[in-house]
Amino acid sequence: MKTVLVTGFEPFGGELRNPSQEIARALDGRVIAGRRVVGAVLPCVFGASIAELNKLLREHRPSLVLCLGQAGGRAEITPERVAINVDDARLADNAGAQPLDRPIVRGGPAAYWSTLPIKAIVRALQRRGVLVAVSQTAGTFVCNHVFYGLMHALRRRRGVRGGFIHVPFVPEQATRGQPSLPLATMTEAVALAVETALTTRRDARLPGGRES
Numbered sequence: 001m002k003t004v005l006v007t008g009f010e011p012f013g014g015e016l017r018n019p020s021q022e023i024a025r026a027l028d029g030r031v032i033a034g035r036r037v038v039g040a041v042l043p044c045v046f047g048a049s050i051a052e053l054n055k056l057l058r059e060h061r062p063s064l065v066l067c068l069g070q071a072g073g074r075a076e077i078t079p080e081r082v083a084i085n086v087d088d089a090r091l092a093d094n095a096g097a098q099p100l101d102r103p104i105v106r107g108g109p110a111a112y113w114s115t116l117p118i119k120a121i122v123r124a125l126q127r128r129g130v131l132v133a134v135s136q137t138a139g140t141f142v143c144n145h146v147f148y149g150l151m152h153a154l155r156r157r158r159g160v161r162g163g164f165i166h167v168p169f170v171p172e173q174a175t176r177g178q179p180s181l182p183l184a185t186m187t188e189a190v191a192l193a194v195e196t197a198l199t200t201r202r203d204a205r206l207p208g209g210r211e212s
Ligand code: PCA
Pocket: 009, 012, 018, 020, 044, 068, 069, 070, 071, 138, 139, 140, 141, 142, 143, 144
C-alpha cells in the first residue's frame, strides 16, 4: 500500500508537550483514502531535522508528505502557504544552536510554495466547524526550516505533494490564557487535511487567509 508521511516535532522552548508529535503518533498506521499513514517525530534541531526527514523520505517513498508543528498563540489550524530560505532563530533549538540570517540551502530559491491544496483544506475543515486559516508565514525557526527542506527535497519528485500545517496549543499548555484546541479535534482535522490532499486535484478558490 502507498504511504503518506506525517511528521511532528518533539517539545521545544521549555514546553513539556508538543501536540504536533502527538497527532503524528495518533495517526501512525491509520489508512486514509487507501494510503497508510507513517507517523514520525523530528528533532527540534536545525540540520538534524532535515536529515531525519530525508531519511524518512528515502525509507518510505511516500506519495504525500505533511509536516506538522506547534504554533503556540495561534487559535486556528493553519496550513502554511510558503517556506522561505532563511534560518533566523528567536530562541535556541534543542541542541543549543541559534542561527541568524542564514540560508537553509545556499544558492537555493528564496521560497517554495506548498503543493498542498491549502484552500480546499480550509474549506473542508470549516465545514467540520474547525477553526482554520491559511498562514502566510511559517516563521524562521525549525518549522520553516523543515518545510523548506521538504519542498527542496520534493522539487524533482513529480506527483509527490508536500506541505506544512501549524497547530495551536492543547488546553493543558495554555496556562496564560492562550487559545487552544483539544488533541482529538486536531488529530481528526489533520486526518481530514490528508484526505483532502489525496482527493483534491485543483485547489479551491476562496478567501481564508490570516494577515500573518
Ligand atoms: N514549532 C516550532 C518548531 C517546532 C514546532 O513544533 C516552529 O514553529 O518553528
